[in-house]
Amino acid sequence: MNREDFPMLQKDIVYFDNGATTLKPRSVVDKMVHYLEDYTSNIHRGDYDAALRTNEEYDGVRKIVGDFVNCDLEEVIFTSGCTMSLNMVVFGFMKNYLHKGDEVILSKAEHASNILPWIKLSEEIGIVLKFAKLGNDYELSLDSIKEAITPKTKVISIAHVSNVIGDVRDISPIGKLCKENNILFNVDGAQSVPHMKVDFKESNIDFLSFSSHKMCGPTGVGVLVMKKEHMNRCNPLCYGGGMNQFFEADGSYELKSGPSKFEAGTPPIAEVIGLGEAIKYLEKIGMDNIHKHEVELKKLLVEELEKIPNIILYNKKADSGILAFNIDGVFAQDTSIYLNSYNIYVRAGNHCAKMLKDDMKIKNTVRVSMYLYNNKEDVLKLVDVLKRSEDIFKVII
Amino acid sequence: MDIDSNLRREIILDNYQNPYKKEKTNDSSYVKVNSNNESCIDNLDFFVKVEDGKLVDICFDGEACAISTSASSILIRSLIGKSIEEVKNILENYKRMINEEEYDKELLGELNVYFGIQPNRKNCALLPSKAINEILRRVSDGEDNQNR
Numbered sequence: 001m002n003r004e005d006f007p008m009l010q011k012d013i014v015y016f017d018n019g020a021t022t023l024k025p026r027s028v029v030d031k032m033v034h035y036l037e038d039y040t041s042n043i044h045r046g047d048y049d050a051a052l053r054t055n056e057e058y059d060g061v062r063k064i065v066g067d068f069v070n071c072d073l074e075e076v077i078f079t080s081g082c083t084m085s086l087n088m089v090v091f092g093f094m095k096n097y098l099h100k101g102d103e104v105i106l107s108k109a110e111h112a113s114n115i116l117p118w119i120k121l122s123e124e125i126g127i128v129l130k131f132a133k134l135g136n137d138y139e140l141s142l143d144s145i146k147e148a149i150t151p152k153t154k155v156i157s158i159a160h161v162s163n164v165i166g167d168v169r170d171i172s173p174i175g176k177l178c179k180e181n182n183i184l185f186n187v188d189g190a191q192s193v194p195h196m197k198v199d200f201k202e203s204n205i206d207f208l209s210f211s212s213h214k215m216c217g218p219t220g221v222g223v224l225v226m227k228k229e230h231m232n233r234c235n236p237l238c239y240g241g242g243m244n245q246f247f248e249a250d251g252s253y254e255l256k257s258g259p260s261k262f263e264a265g266t267p268p269i270a271e272v273i274g275l276g277e278a279i280k281y282l283e284k285i286g287m288d289n290i291h292k293h294e295v296e297l298k299k300l301l302v303e304e305l306e307k308i309p310n311i312i313l314y315n316k317k318a319d320s321g322i323l324a325f326n327i328d329g330v331f332a333q334d335t336s337i338y339l340n341s342y343n344i345y346v347r348a349g350n351h352c353a354k355m356l357k358d359d360m361k362i363k364n365t366v367r368v369s370m371y372l373y374n375n376k377e378d379v380l381k382l383v384d385v386l387k388r389s390e391d392i393f394k395v396i397i
Numbered sequence: 398m399d400i401d402s403n404l405r406r407e408i409i410l411d412n413y414q415n416p417y418k419k420e421k422t423n424d425s426s427y428v429k430v431n432s433n434n435e436s437c438i439d440n441l442d443f444f445v446k447v448e449d450g451k452l453v454d455i456c457f458d459g460e461a462c463a464i465s466t467s468a469s470s471i472l473i474r475s476l477i478g479k480s481i482e483e484v485k486n487i488l489e490n491y492k493r494m495i496n497e498e499e500y501d502k503e504l505l506g507e508l509n510v511y512f513g514i515q516p517n518r519k520n521c522a523l524l525p526s527k528a529i530n531e532i533l534r535r536v537s538d539g540e541d542n543q544n545r
Contacts, residue, residue, distance in 0.1 A: 333438050333462040337517075349438040363460060364438050393413075397406045397463060 001293060002285060003373050014344040014378040019163055019191060019322060019351070019369030021213045024278075028216060031277035032270045042266055044242060058269055061276035062259070065223055068279045069193065069208060071200040075231075077224040077259040078272050082190040083113040084237075085209030085224035088262065089186055090117035093207070093226075093234040094155065097184075100126035102154040107132050107140045108355035109162040114188045115355065118157065128152070134359050137317050139167035145174055155184045160192035164351045164367060165315045166322025168192070175204030190214055194282070195320065195371075196291040200225050212271065217278035221271035224262070231258065240264035285372060294321030294370045297379055301368065304383040311386060314365060321370030324351075327389055332364040338392045339366075342385045405510045412467035417474045418456040419466075427454070428535055432528030434520045439465040443528040447536050451480050457525065464514070464521035471507050472525045481533060488526045495522050 003009045005025040015023060041051040043058045066073040079085045098104070104118055108131050122129050132148040135141055145156060156178055161168050171187060178185040186207045192198055193208075194215030200208050208225040212218055226234065236243060236255070243264040247253035255261050282290065298321050305311045305325065314324040327335050332348035339346055347367045350357065357363045368382065427444040439461035446454040455473045472491070476484050491508055493500035496519070502509060511522045 331460065331462050331466075337462070363440075393410050393463060394406065397409050 001289075001372055001375070003375065005281075006373050009373060012343055014342075014374075014381055016344065016346045016368040016370065016374065016378065016382065018194075018214070018371040018374075019367060020347055021219070022194065022216050022371055023373065024218065024274075025216055025281055027281055028218070028274050028277045032218060032274040035270050035273050043269060054269060057273050057276070058267075061272050061279075064276045064279050065225075068283065069189075069198050069200045069225060070202065071208075071225045072228065074258050075200075075225050075228055077226060077262045078267055079209075079222045079224050079262075080220060080268070081213070081222035082188065082209045082211040083222075085207075085222050086113045086186075086188060087117050088224055088234070088237055089157075089207045089209065089226075090121050092237050092262070093230055094127075095121060095125065096233055096235060098125065098127050098154055101128060101152060103128045103130050103150060103152040104155045104157055105130050105132050105145060105148045105153055106157055107134060107162075108358055109134055109138060109140060109165055109167075109353055110157075110159055110355070111163050111188065111190065112352040112354065114157055114159060114186075127154075131355075132158075137167070137315060138165045138356065138359055139315075139318065140169055142170050142173050142177070146177065149177075149181060149183070153181065153183050155186060157186035157188075159188040159190065160198065161195070161320050161322070162353070163191045163322070164324050164353045164356055164365065166191070166318040166320040166324075166369075167315070168196070168319050171205070172199075172203045178206075179204045191320070191322070195287075195294060197287040206230060212275040212278060215275075215278055216281055217275040218268075218271040220268045221275050223275075231261070234262070236262050236264060238262075238264040242266075282372075290372045291320075293372060294374075295319055297321060297370050297374055297376070298323055300376065301379045301383070304379070305386065308383075308387055310389075314360065314362075321374075323368045324365040325368070326362070326365055327386070327392070330389075330392060332366045334392065334396055335366045335389075337396045338389065339382070339385060341395050342381070344382055344385060408471075408507060408510050409463065409467045412470035413463040416457075416466055416470035418477075419458060419470065420456045421458040422456055427456075428532045430528050430531045430535070431459075432524050432531070434465075434524055437462070437520065439521060439524055441465065441469060441524065441528070443469075443525065443532065445529065445532045445536075447481070450482075451478065452476055452484055453478065455529070457528075461524070462521055464511075464518050465524045468508075468511060468522045469525035471510070472529070475506055475508060476529065481536070484529065485533065488530055491526050492523065495519050 006023045008023045039050040039053045041054045062073040062076045065076045130148050132144045160171050175185050184206045187205050189208050189210040193210040206227050211222040243261050245254040302316050310328040312326045336346050336348035422444050427446045429444050431442050433440045441459035441461050443457045457469045490500040490504050
């Protein structure tokens with residue numbers, strides 16, 4: 001759907017690397033160019049017309065994000081991306097909140113940015129990381145999380161949709177479970193917020209992180225939604241202009257409260273404005289429509305690929321637009337290079353989920369990740385090229 | 398003599414599917430490095446035994462694409478038994494060939510199959526040579542004891 005909105009799709013390509021980043025619609029690019037060409041100015045400092053306009057546009061995006069994920073606009077912090085958001089949760093908040101011996105539940109299917117900060121924190125303050133068991137399809141179930149909970153569990157930190165397996169975790173019941181057990185719920189929304197309706201309040205989420213560039217917006221900006229009650233306890237990772245009330249020669253200072261406290265320095269203004277436009281664009285299409293469309297395409301892809309004997313599928317079941325596969329006996333990267341010869345863009349690798357190999361017994365896969373602008377023709381082209389893959393080495397060597 | 402593209406493909410594929418010396422060793426007299434490309438997912442370990450200024454044995458293990466694996470196989474076959482100076486010379490010429498610079502064609506023998514490799518595969522082809530260069534650097538720095 002809406003292919004005509006994406007300049008990059010005017011070329012003859014099939015773009016299936018949406019888990020990594022997404023294409024940008026013309027409206028997002030135009031909105032950013034408009035700021036850059038017509039009213040460039042810094043935020044929160046100027047009294048002239050352009051600066052006032054910039055303030056209005058920039059702050060307006062907080063409201064857009066708040067409406068989009070159902071949180072208060074005072075809970076929306078702009079970061080440099082999902083990775084920074086997750087690091088801010090761990091090193092800004094959890095470092096103050098957790099103590100030696102406290103347990104944090106993760107899964108082995110998590111992205112590096114939801115594991116490595118925790119490993120580092122455990123090294124620093126002695127928290128214990130527990131990995132909830134993955135099921136037969138490498139999916140993470142509510143039951144498995146329940147099993148991992150002990151009286152020492154203080155945090156559950158998981159992706160809403162995992163970036164290799166693409167399983168949609170049942171975040172509302174998990175959020176409820178957290179609330180009942182006085183556990184904080186940290187959600188990596190990188191692969192879900194762009195693709196489906198996510199409800200911060202309804203799902204009892206304490207922290208929700210996501211990136212703009214995976215949802216039709218520009219790179220360089222992401223969001224951390226943090227429950228208001230946690231903001232005072234959370235330290236900023238960066239100090240400087242725009243985040244303080246005052247500071248004096250005697251060393252006294254006071255920081256701002258609210259999101260500004262976490263946004264020292266000049267933020268990526270054009271990018272934030274672009275993110276706002278991207279969200280408006282997605283909402284116009286409708287998040288439920290986007291999710292439904294992706295799941296339908298994945299279903300078609302699975303049906304067709306199952307007919308090809310030498311294709312191994314790893315996550316047929318997962319209810320998202322992500323499919324991980326290999327051609328039997330072919331290194332994932334060779335497959336992606338082969339597909340590139342037909343202008344089909346996919347990703348090969350471990351997709352930053354390096355612990356998943358413990359369960360999957362395979363390090364590298366080819367990942368197809370869909371978005372709203374993919375269509376049936378894209379899927380069938382991929383299937384056709386894979387059907388003919390017996391000549392793969394003739395093509396790539 | 399230019400290598401016909403079918404023959405070239407056959408040599409590469411044969412070395413990918415039946416790589417020479419693709420095996421691990423725990424022998425502590427070998428210097429080991431891990432070589433991986435930032436831009437891709439190739440991940441290979443190289444093991445080299447140096448005795449009296451000669452690379453008396455080389456092997457490798459791990460997961461990598463057809464180009465990295467085959468290049469490791471062919472390169473190892475052409476380097477075993479050579480002196481450090483000879484190896485350095487081959488690696489330098491190999492790098493020059495991959496980077497489309499003047500090089501000694503006669504010296505490289507079968508490695509000439511990578512002449513004119515697609516730009517997006519250069520890093521794959523260079524992966525084994527970088528690893529062996531790193532091992533030589535460690536040997537000459539006397540670091541080998543620490544890094545085994």
